[in-house]
Amino acid sequence: MSFANRPLRGPRHDDDRLRDLGYKPVLTRRMSGFGNAAISFSVISVLSGCMTMYGFGLATGGPSVMLWGWVIVGFMVLFVGAGLAEVTSAYPTSGALYFMADKLGGKRAGWYTGWLNLLGLLGAIAGIDYGAAAFTGAFLNLQFGFEPTPQKTIGIFLVILALHAILNLFGVRLVSVLNSVSWWWHLTGVAVIVTALTIVPAHHQSAHFVFTTFVNDTGWSANWYVVLIGLLLAQYTFSGYDASAHLSEETTNASLSAPRGIMRAITWSWAAGFVLLVGLTFAIRDYAGVQASSTGVPPAQIFLDALGPAGAKALLLVVIIAQLFCGNAEVAACSRMVFAFSRDGALPGSHLWRKVDARTGTPRAAVWLSVTVAAVLALPSLYSPTAYNAVVAINVIGITPAYAIPIYLRIRNRDHFAPGPWNLGRWGVPVGVVAVVWVAFVTVLFCLPQTRPESGGWVSVDTFNYAPVALVAVLALATVWWRIAGRDYGIPAVAADTEMAKIQDGVV
Secondary structure, eight states: OOGGGSOSOSHHHHHHHHHHTTOOOOSOOOBOHHHHHHHHHHHHTHHHHHHHTHHHHHHEEHHHHHHHHHHHHHHHHHHHHHHHHHHHHHOOSTTTHHHHHHHHHOHHHHHHHHHHHHHHHHHHHHHHHHHHHHHHHHHHHHHHOOOOOHHHHHHHHHHHHHHHHHHHTTOHHHHHHHHHHHHHHHHHHHHHHHHHHHHSOSOOOOHHHHHHOOEEOSSOSOHHHHHHHHTHHHHHHSOOTTHHHHTGGGBTTHHHHHHHHHHHHHHHHHHHHHHHHHHHHHTOSOHHHHHTOTTSOHHHHHHHHHHHHHHHHHHHHHHHHHHHHHHHHHHHHHHHHHHHHHHTTOSTTHHHHTOOOTTTOOOHHHHHHHHHHHHHHHGGGGTOTTHHHHHHHHHHHHHHHHHHHHHHHHHHTTTTOOOOSSOOGGGHHHHHHHHHHHHHHHHHHTTSOOOOOTTSSSOOTTTOOOHHHHHHHHHHHHHHHHHHHGGGOOOOOOHHHHHHHHHHHTOO
16 A cells, blocks of 8 residues: 555554665654643743753843844744644654655755754753753752752752753653643643742832833943844753654654644743743842842742742752653653764764663663763853853754755755655745745844843953854764765655655656
């Protein structure tokens, strides 16, 4: 029976489709459509991205840039998500972005897309779990007088990484359950935080302050430049929704569930994040005091000023647990990317990272590799106060271009692209064009320096944006490894290629 004539539902269809794409099913398909959407929603995690980057937003444009930037960036990300969802429906594999790029643009396109995607995913683990460590340090500061030094924060960070590795070793069913809980935890958490900050404090900022105040504490004199840099808060948060694609080999009815998961995650995050940012900003009592909080986490100071120590600690726990859910989901997505990339021979030591545990159906070695490299990426935070922002930028600069490559190739090969059951029809090309232009814009934007030295001049070691260095380094590594091992890399020549050609020719 041809793929075009098979029923669209059921594990058998999913596994047959995967075989058409050249792979023997080895992962366990136990994730529902809701669980698939929940993993991307958990990775986007407004209670991680918005809260962790809130201090950055206070300095780079302030309330007006945070809120209107969130609206604008979220709207543009819908275009990127829709373009990616359409290609995901046609190629539902754990390799996701690089598999799509390979099929639409050839081996070299797949190779470089994979390395960019991997850099972004590893940077995301480091950024998310380091942010969770910082919030945990703030909670311990309020509860026990704990001093959150860089060394102690790194220690907490390593413990969180180990926890996420262990949770991911138990199999995709536990991951799916945790992500489903995470979905409701995030929505309920946002509601609880905003309600508490609305009802309890006697004082709130005015709507004029919340929606129009501009603050520039970056050292740069050009306000337009600061506005652009301030978009990093939203763009960083709106990343990781490719998790739905990476878990597609473990999702039932993947050709529909994975693209729907991408779009649902973005839409719900857009709404929830805006409500959260508005609630936080209305509750600011002392702007300078929030920025210079002894907890090291500006939202913790907002909670403290508005609710007192007990209320602040309770809300911090809500945020920390959400961030732990987020980091766990990101480890799952990254480990599947490592597994898939190794399955096609693209990583050093691929024979190790592609192994799947027979009992749990989990790529255990890929999980450990993911958290180990993430730990290394965050270590510079011991020595530089700007290193965390660099890790955030690494995440954005790696993963965002990787989103655009398969969308661009789908546009370039529009006459030969055979869409899956979830598709944009005649809107596929215009939506894809908007997505690619936006990604090109933010890729350039986030390579720019974010802060200027207080003494004047241009950039110092502490204020340098290391994202361009990371981008060049990963592309150089990919190029060198291509010359060494590129001949061993290869996605199988699959039945689906012939099948799709027949579909395009009207044979099937």
